[in-house]
Amino acid sequence: MINIYSIPKKIGKIEIKNRFVRSATGERLASEDGRVTDELVQFYKVLAEGGVGLIITGVTYVHANGKGIPNQLAIDRDELIPSLRKLTDVVHQYGEKCKIAIQLHHSGRQSMVLENPPAPSAVFEPTFNVMPREMTIKDIENTIEAFAESARRAKEAGFDAIQLHAAHGYLLSEFLSPYTNKRTDEYGGSLENRFRIIEEIYKETVNSIGKNFPIFVKMNVDDFLEGGLKLDESIRIAEKFSKLGFAAIETSSCMWEVISRTKKELGWHPSFNPEARTDIDSKEKEAYHLPYAKEIKKVIKIPLILVGGIRSLDLIEKILNEKNADFIGLCRPLIREPDLPNKWLKGTGKITYECISCNGCTASLLSGSVRCSQKKID
Numbered sequence: 001m002i003n004i005y006s007i008p009k010k011i012g013k014i015e016i017k018n019r020f021v022r023s024a025t026g027e028r029l030a031s032e033d034g035r036v037t038d039e040l041v042q043f044y045k046v047l048a049e050g051g052v053g054l055i056i057t058g059v060t061y062v063h064a065n066g067k068g069i070p071n072q073l074a075i076d077r078d079e080l081i082p083s084l085r086k087l088t089d090v091v092h093q094y095g096e097k098c099k100i101a102i103q104l105h106h107s108g109r110q111s112m113v114l115e116n117p118p119a120p121s122a123v124f125e126p127t128f129n130v131m132p133r134e135m136t137i138k139d140i141e142n143t144i145e146a147f148a149e150s151a152r153r154a155k156e157a158g159f160d161a162i163q164l165h166a167a168h169g170y171l172l173s174e175f176l177s178p179y180t181n182k183r184t185d186e187y188g189g190s191l192e193n194r195f196r197i198i199e200e201i202y203k204e205t206v207n208s209i210g211k212n213f214p215i216f217v218k219m220n221v222d223d224f225l226e227g228g229l230k231l232d233e234s235i236r237i238a239e240k241f242s243k244l245g246f247a248a249i250e251t252s253s254c255m256w257e258v259i260s261r262t263k264k265e266l267g268w269h270p271s272f273n274p275e276a277r278t279d280i281d282s283k284e285k286e287a288y289h290l291p292y293a294k295e296i297k298k299v300i301k302i303p304l305i306l307v308g309g310i311r312s313l314d315l316i317e318k319i320l321n322e323k324n325a326d327f328i329g330l331c332r333p334l335i336r337e338p339d340l341p342n343k344w345l346k347g348t349g350k351i352t353y354e355c356i357s358c359n360g361c362t363a364s365l366l367s368g369s370v371r372c373s374q375k376k377i378d
């Protein structure tokens with residue numbers, strides 16, 4: 001049966017076989033020096049077999065001074081290319097026409113493993129208890145090069161695309177946000193200046209690997225912090241991404257500092273991992289970035305991936321039919337049921353979903369590696 005979510009659609013030059021995207025999910029299944037392990041390969045095999053159209057890997061660091069968590073996947077050196085190829089090979093072999101993008105990441109002031117990491121400005125981070133150091137112009141130039149070089153490695157390792165992580169309060173999100181970017185040089189102040197590092201990464205990357213390799217971006221629609229990024233500016237940022245030549249935008253929100261806020265301030269309970277809201281137990285609480293994405297959709301000419309609490313198939317159909325998003329991003333539902341896309345696409349099994357949005361998987365990630373705490377191990 002043809003359903004809207006089963007219809008292929010292109011992002012840039014690549015065709016995605018259906019509208020389901022596995023949103024980036026940190027796994028902590030790499031070796032301590034960032035290499036792909038057999039466990040990680042097996043993890044991606046299961047995901048690819050589950051029917052999702054596009055997989056975006058978890059956070060992958062582009063430079064050792066941007067490492068965020070132990071056992072994080074790395075792409076900061078050429079010697080890792082053969083190891084990364086194991087991931088692209090397994091996805092292309094076991095997921096029929098499944099595509100894979102790698103999420104390029106620098107943790108900035110939100111690092112669990114570095115004491116004095118680089119950030120746009122020296123603004124204390126209370127969740128990670130980190131005092132970052134303000135980056136020099138040389139640091140910024142090195143970071144731009146690190147992203148562009150990582151993009152080249154991604155292409156050489158067989159990835160179909162890359163995604164710049166510019167959301168959730170990590171380095172690129174910190175540059176965009178007036179809350180964390182207090183610089184007075186050409187990389188701070190006006191929105192144009194706060195956007196500059198990403199623009200330079202984009203141009204450097206295109207110079208090195210050409211225009212045809214799709215570059216996606218994940219961005220915040222709102223930081224949910226007083227003095228942070230709000231929708232009026234995120235709309236302008238999205239428009240800039242679209243005009244510059246990015247292939248797709250994924251809309252998310254929050255910095256980790258948000259967990260110190262209250263429900264009264266926010267209207268919803270922040271959890272430990274605020275971009276992944278808990279207790280999505282009614283349709284009203286689902287798709288919590290939809291109102292923001294609708295506004296962003298009006299100004300962009302590239303596909304929009306909507307993520308955040310999307311759970312019900314009828315809601316997915318409605319979002320796609322009303323053209324409020326082009327793709328549906330799923331993180332926790334695929335930790336719980338990696339074959340959920342197949343269940344939905346083939347109409348077999350339950351037409352519902354099992355994830356209860358409790359964030360037990362985040363606790364597992366922080367204490368070891370990602371897994372669904374609700375799922376019984378056979």
Ligand SMILES: Cc1cc2nc3c(=O)[nH]c(=O)nc-3n(C[C@H](O)[C@H](O)[C@H](O)COP(=O)(O)O)c2cc1C
Pocket residue numbers: 023024025026027057058059103165167168218252273275276277307308309310329330331332333359361362365370
């Ligand atoms: C355990 C866990 C790990 C995550 N890791 C990443 C990540 O590496 N990169 C990223 O952009 N978002 C990450 N996220 C956020 C998800 O991609 C997604 O934006 C969020 O969970 C909301 O979507 P969902 O309701 O479908 O889970 C993570 C979320 C969880 C729960």
Ligand code: SF4
Pocket residue numbers: 332333335336354355356357358359360361362371372373374375
């Ligand atoms: S622990 Fe399992 S049920 Fe709970 S949010 Fe994570 S994937 Fe969903």
